[in-house]
Amino acid sequence: xxxxxxxxxxxxxxxxxxxxxxxxxxxxxxxxxxxxxxxxxxxxxxxxxxxxxxxxxxxxxxxxxxxxxxxxxxxxxxxxxxxxxxxxxxxxxxxxxxxxxxxxxxxxxxxxxxxxxxxxxxxxxxxxxxxxxxxxxxxxxxxxxxxxxxxxxxxxxxxxxxxxxxxxxxxxxxxxxxxxxxxxxxxxxxxxxxxxxxxxxxxxxxxxxxxxxxxxxxxxxxxxxxxxxxxxxxxxxxxxxxxxx
Amino acid sequence: xxxxxxxxxxxxxxxxxxxxxxxxxxxxxxxxxxxxxxxxxxxxxxxxxxxxxxxxxxxxxxxxxxxxxxxxxxxxxxxxxxxxxxxxxxxxxxxxxxxxxxxxxxxxxxxxxxxxxxxxxxxxxxxxxxxxxxxxxxxxxxxxxxxxxxxxxxxxxxxxxxxxxxxxxxxxxxxxxxxxxxxxxxxxxxxxxxxxxxxxxxxxxxxxxxxxxxxxxxxxxxxxxxxxxxxxxxxxxxxxxxxxxxxxxxxxxxxxxxxxxxxxxxxxxxxxxxxxxxxxxxxxxxxxxxxxxxxxxxxxxxxxxxxxxxxxxxxxxxxxxxxxxxxxxxxxxxxxxxxxxxxxxxxxxxxxxxxxxxxxxxxxxxxxxxxxxxxxxxxxxxxxxxxxxxxxxxxxxxxxxxxxxxxxxxxxxxxxxxxxxxxxxxxxxxxxxxxxxxxxxxxx
Numbered sequence: 001x002x003x004x005x006x007x008x009x010x011x012x013x014x015x016x017x018x019x020x021x022x023x024x025x026x027x028x029x030x031x032x033x034x035x036x037x038x039x040x041x042x043x044x045x046x047x048x049x050x051x052x053x054x055x056x057x058x059x060x061x062x063x064x065x066x067x068x069x070x071x072x073x074x075x076x077x078x079x080x081x082x083x084x085x086x087x088x089x090x091x092x093x094x095x096x097x098x099x100x101x102x103x104x105x106x107x108x109x110x111x112x113x114x115x116x117x118x119x120x121x122x123x124x125x126x127x128x129x130x131x132x133x134x135x136x137x138x139x140x141x142x143x144x145x146x147x148x149x150x151x152x153x154x155x156x157x158x159x160x161x162x163x164x165x166x167x168x169x170x171x172x173x174x175x176x177x178x179x180x181x182x183x184x185x186x187x188x189x190x191x192x193x194x195x196x197x198x199x200x201x202x203x204x205x206x207x208x209x210x211x212x213x214x215x216x217x218x219x220x221x222x223x224x225x226x227x228x229x230x231x232x233x234x235x236x237x238x239x240x241x242x243x244x245x
Numbered sequence: 246x247x248x249x250x251x252x253x254x255x256x257x258x259x260x261x262x263x264x265x266x267x268x269x270x271x272x273x274x275x276x277x278x279x280x281x282x283x284x285x286x287x288x289x290x291x292x293x294x295x296x297x298x299x300x301x302x303x304x305x306x307x308x309x310x311x312x313x314x315x316x317x318x319x320x321x322x323x324x325x326x327x328x329x330x331x332x333x334x335x336x337x338x339x340x341x342x343x344x345x346x347x348x349x350x351x352x353x354x355x356x357x358x359x360x361x362x363x364x365x366x367x368x369x370x371x372x373x374x375x376x377x378x379x380x381x382x383x384x385x386x387x388x389x390x391x392x393x394x395x396x397x398x399x400x401x402x403x404x405x406x407x408x409x410x411x412x413x414x415x416x417x418x419x420x421x422x423x424x425x426x427x428x429x430x431x432x433x434x435x436x437x438x439x440x441x442x443x444x445x446x447x448x449x450x451x452x453x454x455x456x457x458x459x460x461x462x463x464x465x466x467x468x469x470x471x472x473x474x475x476x477x478x479x480x481x482x483x484x485x486x487x488x489x490x491x492x493x494x495x496x497x498x499x500x501x502x503x504x505x506x507x508x509x510x511x512x513x514x515x516x517x518x519x520x521x522x523x524x525x526x527x528x529x530x531x532x533x534x535x536x537x538x539x540x541x542x543x544x545x546x547x548x549x550x551x552x553x554x555x556x557x558x559x560x561x562x563x564x565x566x567x568x569x570x571x572x573x574x575x576x577x578x579x580x581x582x583x584x585x586x587x588x589x590x591x592x593x594x595x596x597x598x599x600x601x602x603x604x605x606x607x608x609x610x611x612x613x614x615x616x617x618x619x620x621x622x623x624x625x626x627x628x629x630x631x632x633x634x635x636x637x638x639x640x641x642x643x644x645x646x647x648x649x650x651x652x653x654x655x656x657x658x659x660x661x662x663x664x665x666x667x668x669x670x671x672x673x674x675x676x677x678x679x680x681x682x683x684x685x686x687x688x689x
Contacts, residue, residue: 042267042322044269045309046308046310049310049311049312049319068270185305
């Protein structure tokens with residue numbers, strides 16, 4: 001079988017790198033898309049050095065949706081799978097008083113990724129094959145006072161992926177939603193994160209690979225999150241609104 | 246603010262801990278933040294990687310930028326951990342030219358401390374193998390330097406403890422190995438003269454080091470085990486361990502010290518018991534060569550996670566000096582005698598012959614180096630002050646990557662390259678901008 005190609009959207013993140021390494025080790029070719037090509041090159045070089053995988057670099061700004069068709073036309077080939085790890089946590093307090101910042105968080109986490117994956121879905125659908133993996137967040141399960149701008153955008157993205165899956169399932173095109181939970185990176189190594197709820201970027205990559213190989217549509221890097229978020233969703237609103245979350 | 250210490254857990258200082266995600270972010274911090282020092286994986290023992298005002302963690306700079314599997318040449322970012330590099334390189338039949346005693350170090354730290362390994366007598370320090378490095382300078386610019394390019398900055402950066410700038414990436418060559426095994430020869434020695442003679446004889450081997458029982462007194466003073474080693478050939482493995490994997494993977498730590506042990510755990514009695522056992526176990530292996538997996542040979546202590554906690558919360562001091570010339574053996578004997586009479590129990594005492602060094606503040610010089618681990622307790626400080634005087638009088642010096650307590654005068658006496666290093670720091674605008682607790686303590 002010819003090697004398959006993965007398009008990695010948001011190639012400069014730790015999770016993106018872990019996914020790239022895992023797919024490259026399994027023999028996939030890679031297309032790295034990022035706004036900052038110098039940064040994307042760091043990851044592409046690293047993946048190539050560690051695995052020998054071939055990779056191409058492509059400039060993409062997730063906020064410039066006008067350029068999405070040209071971006072997709074410019075890829076050496078329509079990929080077999082696309083994974084979107086774009087995300088911007090932003091600053092909730094700033095977003096409450098600065099609409100421009102709020103808009104940036106909403107557009108980076110929802111509008112941009114949704115429009116791009118939508119465009120890719122249409123091409124996959126026309127071809128009749130493909131897999132789409134969206135990295136969303138447990139923050140989208142229920143809005144919390146401390147990060148509801150980010151959470152609302154991720155909730156929108158989760159709903160978008162769910163709808164896309166529903167639309168494309170009859171055509172045999174997979175859509176997988178990933179909710180990583182807390183992720184331990186070397187940059188957060190100094191933070192105290194609950195070990196049971198905290199995944200490594202490679203745990204997330206492993207969950208993505210397992211979902212691709214299996215049948216699960218919505219995956220958590222740490223299965224305990226499924227239980228935690230079920231409980232969070234079940235809390236009655238009169239109680240939930242009083243919690244400091 | 247975060248309280249940071251080195252691996253010895255003494256001293257502890259509050260500092261702003263920064264985690265730049267990219268080389269460009271490092272440059273930005275170098276331009277903005279005064280009193281800054283880079284920190285790799287925090288394995289320097291004392292205060293070398295604690296910033297005067299802020300500490301720049303290089304953990305996110307862990308990308309390999311180029312790797313030629315044929316020639317072994319690699320360009321990698323400074324925060325790449327040696328253990329990650331080894332996990333990639335060993336199965337490909339490649340090995341770094343120099344490794345220190347732990348693989349939990351970053352490449353940047355290895356260059357900044359100009360670490361030496363068991364092969365220093367033949368191959369020099371890690372810095373001798375660096376072909377080029379990119380340095381983020383105090384103002385925020387970068388400079389590529391190497392043995393033939395911006396050579397003065399390069400020589401100051403090798404062994405310069407991060408005080409010329411933050412190393413962003415470096416290039417060096419891995420060497421081919423036929424197997425991941427080491428053919429080890431052990432010689433048990435009855436006293437210091439025998440140890441020194443065996444160490445000199447083992448100097449023909451690529452790797453050699455001696456362990457000394459610092460608690461043995463009288464006629465047995467300086468007794469120990471001398472370990473010589475070389476990378477095993479395929480034929481060695483076929484003959485000795487025919488079913489073993491050619492390139493064994495590093496084993497995870499099999500034991501972890503889960504919490505601080507009470508400070509008195511390592512006392513004269515427990516260390517004496519350990520040393521006696523270790524000596525006997527080593528002596529049994531003496532004579533015939535044995536095959537040892539690479540990780541156990543080079544990094545035996547990595548098998549015990551968090552071993553620095555066995556000294557308890559107050560921490561410990563690692564004292565490593567080098568003394569040159571024909572009197573080095575006698576000086577080592579005098580030091581061991583004083584440590585032994587003091588009743589201080591050194592759990593680990595390693596003796597090694599070093600070859601010449603190169604960097605302006607590099608530790609190695611041709612001579613004998615001895616390493617002692619001692620609890621950071623009151624009377625030990627006075628003992629070490631006394632040992633400092635012996636070392637300085639013999640023309641020796643202390644290793645900055647281990648140091649937590651030497652006086653500025655001791656340091657200045659041991660490092661004749663200091664004035665030149667300080668002048669270079671002034672030239673590149675480093676004073677005040679790049680400063681660690683170590684550089685402030687020693688007036689570098």
